[in-house]
Each structure stands twice: as structure tokens, then as C-alpha cells.
Amino acid sequence: MSSHITKSNQPYDQEIADIVDYVENYEIKSPVAYETAWNCFMDTLGCGFESLEYDACKKLLGPVAPGVTVANGVKIPGTNYVLDPVQGAFNIGTMIRWLDFNDTWLAAEWGHPSDNLGGILATADWLSRTTNKKFTIKDVLTAMIKAHEIQGCIALENSFNKVGLDHVVLVKVASTAVVAQMMGLSRDQILAAVSLAWVDGQSLRTYRHFPNAGSRKSWAAGDATSRAVRLSLIAQTGEMGYPSALTAKTWGFYDVSFKGNSFKFQRPYGSYVMENVLFKISFPAEFHSQTAVEAAMTLYAQMQAAGKSYADIKKITIRTHEACIRIIDKKGPLNNPADRDHCIQYMVAVPMIFGRLTAKDYEDNIAADPRIDALREKIVCVEDTGYTADYHDPQKRSIANAVTVEFNDGSKFDEIEVEYPVGHARRRTEGIPLLIEKFKINLARVFEKKQQDEILSLSLNYEKLAATPVNEFIDLLVLK
Secondary structure (H helix, E strand, O other): OOOOOOOOOOOOOHHHHHHHHHHHHOOOOOHHHHHHHHHHHHHHHHHHHHHOOOHHHHOOOOOOOOOOOOOOOEEOOOOOOEEOHHHHHHHHHHHHHOOOOOOEEOOOOOEOHHHHHHHHHHHHHHHHHHOOOOOEHHHHHHHHHHHHHHHHHHHHHOOOHHHOEOOHHHHHHHHHHHHHHHOOOOHHHHHHHHHHHHHHOOOEOHHHOOOOOOOHHHHHHHHHHHHHHHHHHHHHOOOOOOOOOOOOOOOOHHHHHOOOOOOOOOOOOOOHHHHHOEOOOOOOOOHHHHHHHHHHHHHHHHHHHHOOOHHHEEEEEEEEOHHHHHHHOOOOOOOOHHHHOOOHHHHHHHHHHHOOOOHHHHOHHHHOOHHHHHHHOOEEEEEOHHHHHHHHOOOOOOOOEEEEEEEOOOOEOOOEEEOOOOOOHHHHHHHHHHHHHHHHHHHHHHOOHHHHHHHHHHHOOHHHHHHOEHHHHHHHOOOO
């Protein structure tokens, strides 16, 4: 076997070249994109801090093996860990994603573009500490906008879930592109890195669905964004790429994993995705249920005012969109928190009983309450084709649900319809103050008052934060 690296003169697939052209050459000029990225940055870190309250998450954090130490490595926010950049990306990415509370993108494929921050932040911190490449938070925001755009634009017209694949393949590809560029790789090396991400290919959705729904869905994106850092480091050595990773007959991604279909694109890469990303603000619930949960909270208040309770309910009907039914309309046993936070009946039943929905409400001690399963059995979903059309309409991108409650005495409340969740771009004015409050609450979960105030003061000052070196900001976020 030859010991040298053979490079191909074959041109790269256009889809791969377009991604690389974008990360290398596109200048982000949108003030809205940067403002949204700033809010997204705070919220994403906050989601990670809340995850540190859960032992199931914390057991996965730290070095790749017990006792392994790293000098001048990545500092992991909310902890004392100092790790290599690959494991650092896994730690940060896993914290971010654990509670299904970070931002969301819904289209033909759905996903959570802030998952990419694991690789972006780990790379920026590591390089800033160990090389002459110095990154500011503004650089991180730029990388976030581009990673959001790559993941989201591919997702607009291409459904990975319909062929059994998980959306984290897009996290891997987007993270690889921006991380390789941050590392200063040449164009050929970035092309190679992105092709390697596509060659990695399949990430089965097995762990998101009955009968195998489980906690891997909470660390899969951390795994994907850390793999991006690893592939970029491999490409940096000059390791060859695979130009037709997508289009090669029989062996390429399209033939093996996408039923022979090529990707379709609705728009060129720009800053559209970050500008229109969806925030989870009030409820840690799978996004297709967000408006249903909001409606359920309204109905709970109405029941309280009318002297009624969950015990008086005969039936609940949820008028919804097709994606909701396909993903989270579930009957039967729910085996763990990962199963429960992807069941719309569970996510509506809890607020109808307790008047709340928090991350802890998915845990076993709450789920053991027999009232929840009893009420779940009374909840049915029906598709509204108009809602489905508006869900896919690029001018609307609604996530509508309408909930009707019928009571045992024959009475019923008027249907409560919520077309756009509070985290939608159309409700930014209402949503951002709530997002900042969420960030404050999450800081308080981890840090003492003095450190909270220091972090918050800098985080809320955009100009000062944007100019802050990444490693100096991360130093504020570690346990003292």
C-alpha cells in the first residue's frame, strides 16, 4: 500500500464548493443577523448552564478518559474542566443540547443550529490560548451566523428525517466548514474537511423514535460538532478529500443515504437563517409543540377561573400541522425524559394539570403521576392542511397549534389558537426581554451573585462584548 497521500484532480461537487466559497468569502453585513446572534449566544450558553443541574448530562462531561489532563486547552463554561479542542467541543455541545431548550430551525428538515457553538467556541478558545490567532466574540458571532446558514439552508428543501437520517449530520457539515476556516486552513484543506464530513454520512434517527427513543438525542449534536473539529484537524495535516463525496455513483451520499436524490436549494447562503431562527423561551419542549403548550397554559388559567380542573376534562383536540403529527404524536408508554419531551400529549397534559412545563417535568418522579397518562389518553391530534402549508411557507414559517377542551358536563371552552410561538421572529419585541430573563435565571443556577453580575454586565453590552477576546470571556464563565 502506498504510504503517500494521493490527491485527486477531480473537481469537488458544487454543493461542497458552494459551502466553502461561503465560509471563505461571504461578508455578513446584516445588523439583524448580528443582533440575533448576540441573543442566541447568550441563550445557548444559558441552556448549557441549566444542563449542569442534571447528573445524566454531567456524567458525560470532562476528559475523554478519567485522569487525562491538558495544558492550555479549552475551558468549559460552568465547570473547572480544561480539555483538548475535540473533547471540549463535545462537552460544550452536549451541555447546550441536553435539555432541548436551545434555538430551533423548522423546514423540510428541522434542527438546532446553535448546536454548532460547541465546535466554534472550543476552537476559538483553544486557538486564542495557544496560537497567534486571536478571536473576539464578534468572530464567534460571525461563525455562528455562517454555521446557522449552512445548516438551515440545506434543511429548507431537503428532508433527512424522511430517509431515516438525523439532522445532526448538518451540524457536522456546518461546524466543519466554519471551524476549518477559523483554523486558517487553505481552500483545498477546507474542501477536504467538508467532504470528509459528508463521507461520515449517516447518523440514524433510531434514538429519537419509538421503541428506541433515548438520551443519545441529547448528546448526538455534541458528538457531531466535536467530530467537525477532529475532521478539520485531520484535513489540516494535508489529508486528502473526496471530491464527489455527494455525487459518486453507488458509493456517494446521494445514492447511499438520500435515495438517489440531489439536494434542492431555495436560496443562496447569506444570513437568512440567523435572522429568522426560532428561540425556545418559555418551555423546554420540542418546537412543534411550543404553541400547543402556550395554548394549554392559557386554557389552564381559564379552567382555574371557571372552577374546573383536569378531572373535568372529557377530551382535548389539537388542530396542528403534519410535521407535528409525524414527529411527536405518541400513544402508549414513554420510557424516559427523551421520550416524553417528544410527545405532544405529554407536553400538553402537564400544563393542563400543573399549570407549568419545566425540564424537571420530564423526569421519572413527575412522569409517575398517573394523572398525566390518564389525560394523555384523552388528547387527539388532527391535521389542518392550512397549518401545514403555512409551516412550509418561507414568508410565514408558522408553527401553529389550536387546542379545544371539552368537559364531562358537555360544555367546552373556545378554541385557543397560537400561530407563532413567542420565540418566533414575528414576536421578537415580546420575546427578547423574556430571553434575557431566561439567561439571568440560568446564570444563577451556576454562579455566585458577584460572578453573575460580572458576566451579565458584559453580556448585555453588545459593543463591549463583541470586542472581548474569546479566552477572556470564557475565563469569566469558569467556576471560581
